[in-house]
Structure formats: C-alpha cells, structure tokens
Amino acid sequence: MPTTDAPAASAGSTTHATGTGRALDDTIELRLPAGLLPLLAEADLLDSPAAWGSTRTAAGAFHLEPVRPGRDLELLTGWMNDPEVAAYWELAGPPEVTAAHLRAQLDDDGRSIPCLGLLDGTPMSYWEIYRADLDPLARHYPARPHDTGIHLLIGDGTNRGRGLGTALLRAVADLVLDNRPRCTRVIAEPDIRNTPSVSAFLSSGFRCHTEIDLPDKRAALMVRERALRNLL
Numbered sequence: 124m125p126t127t128d129a130p131a132a133s134a135g136s137t138t139h140a141t142g143t144g145r146a147l148d149d150t151i152e153l154r155l156p157a158g159l160l161p162l163l164a165e166a167d168l169l170d171s172p173a174a175w176g177s178t179r180t181a182a183g184a185f186h187l188e189p190v191r192p193g194r195d196l197e198l199l200t201g202w203m204n205d206p207e208v209a210a211y212w213e214l215a216g217p218p219e220v221t222a223a224h225l226r227a228q229l230d231d232d233g234r235s236i237p238c239l240g241l242l243d244g245t246p247m248s249y250w251e252i253y254r255a256d257l258d259p260l261a262r263h264y265p266a267r268p269h270d271t272g273i274h275l276l277i278g279d280g281t282n283r284g285r286g287l288g289t290a291l292l293r294a295v296a297d298l299v300l301d302n303r304p305r306c307t308r309v310i311a312e313p314d315i316r317n318t319p320s321v322s323a324f325l326s327s328g329f330r331c332h333t334e335i336d337l338p339d340k341r342a343a344l345m346v347r348e349r350a351l352r353n354l355l
Contacts, residue, residue: 168233169271172252175302180290183243187250187298190237192225198239199225199249202278211314212276213339234258240275240291248277248291252299255310263335264344269305272312275320288323296328296347307349312342321345328355 177186190199200221202208209215214224228235234257240248255261255272273295277283296309313320315334321343325331329345336342347355 168254168257169236169252170303172236172238172298172302175298178294178298180242180294182287182290185240185242185291185294187238187252187295188241188246190225190229190239190249192222192229195239195246196222196225198246198278202249202276205278205280207280207283208276208278211317211320211340240295242291247279247282248275250275250295252295260310260312260337263337264310264333267307269303270308270310271299271303271306272310273299274311284319286326288320289326292323292327292329297352300347300349300352309347311345312337313345314340315343316340328352330355 172187173189175187177184179185196218200218203212203214203221204216214220225237228237228251235251235253238250238252239246240250242248251272251274253272253274255270256266256268258272260266260272261270273292275288275292275295277288277291299306299309309329311324311329312335313324315321321331324343324345327347328351329347330351332344332346334341335344
C-alpha cells in the first residue's frame with residue numbers, strides 16, 4: 124500500500140487546508156442514536172428484512188414486519204399459549220416468558236430478527252429470520268457463509284391445515300433469496316414429530332437433507348437451494 128510522510132488525521136477529526144498552507148483541525152464528535160444501532164447490525168447481518176417489501180401469494184399480499192414488543196407482546200403471548208404452538212415452541216406462560224424470548228434477539232447483534240407475518244395487512248404468523256451460519260445450529264451441519272434460517276408459527280388456528288403454511292414458506296424463502304444475494308441456501312430445522320410442518324416445508328421447495336439431534340429436539344434439516352428454486 125502506498126505511504127506518505129504526511130501525518131494521519133486523528134479519529135473523529137477532519138483536516139482542512141487553508142490558503143496560507145496551514146491546517147485547521149475541526150474536531151467532530153459522531154454519535155449514533157441508540158435506536159439506530161440494532162438497525163445497522165440488522166442491515167449488516169441480514170440485509171434488513173424490514174425493507175424486503177411485500178410479495179403476492181395465492182392467499183393475498185404478504186410481508187414481514189419486525190416485532191415491536193410494546194405493540195405486539197399481547198398478540199404473541201396469546202399465540203404462544205395456543206396448545207398446538209406451545210407443544211413445539213415451549214413458551215407458554217405469562218407475557219414475561221414471551222418478552223424474554225424476544226429480548227434475547229432484540230438485544231443481540233442482529234443475527235436473529237423476530238418478525239410478524241402480515242397477510243393483507245393482518246398479523247397472522249410469527250417468524251424468526253436468522254443467520255444459520257452464525258447460530259449454534261451450525262455445529263450440527265456443514266454450514267455455508269450467509270446460510271439464512273427461518274422459524275415459523277401460524278398464530279390463528281383457523282389458518283392451519285389448509286395449505287397456507289406451504290404458500291408462506293415459499294414466499295418467505297423467495298424473499299430471503301431475492302433480498303440476500305450472498306445467501307445461497309435457506310435453512311430450517313422443524314421437529315420431526317411436527318409432521319404438518321415437515322410436510323409444508325417439503326411442499327414449498329425445501330428438501331430434507333438429514334435428521335439432526337439438537338439440544339431440545341430431533342429435527343429434520345430442511346434446505347432450499349438458490350440453484351434449485353425454479354425447479355422445486
């Protein structure tokens with residue numbers, strides 16, 4: 124790298140040349156609002172799901188919206204206490220249980236983003252979009268850089284059992300691949316006991332690569348390859 128004899132400007136300052144050959148050092152202090160830091164981490168690690176926009180499905184327009192605990196905690200707590208959801212998510216209980224689960228992601232570095240799934244503007248599902256290659260999951264399979272994982276629950280029981288999960292999984296996998304050019308695979312690890320979930324992944328273009336033993340479950344490792352997205 125080329126070097127010069129000129130002294131480097133110190134961090135946080137800019138040096139302006141003057142007509143007399145002298146330099147003026149104007150100290151500039153840069154401060155980022157605390158609320159901006161999680162967004163910067165999200166943009167770096169997950170290419171900002173909040174900006175991915177809407178996609179059309181057979182059931183209507185769908186988009187992801189990052190969770191706001193102050194607005195969404197009551198809704199999510201109700202979903203987590205649904206017996207069908209609680210059997211696999213194991214987050215039944217008072218709002219504090221759900222809040223702690225969300226806080227662990229929101230207070231972290233942005234490698235996992237909790238989102239609401241809105242269908243024609245109505246919140247009806249909960250998603251976690253996460254960097255699988257930076258997650259403990261990566262210890263259990265041959266991860267590739269920028270592998271992106273998804274977790275899903277459909278909150279309203281009236282929306283289950285009619286193929287909606289398949290449509291939404293395909294839509295979200297496509298959103299990931301469309302908006303994360305560095306990602307070549309979308310990963311999921313549903314509990315193998317959750318037959319409807321495994322079936323929905325298979326019907327939405329994922330393939331089951333293997334079964335893996337995770338600390339809390341035996342899971343089917345589901346993978347949707349960018350290279351095969353138009354074939355499956």
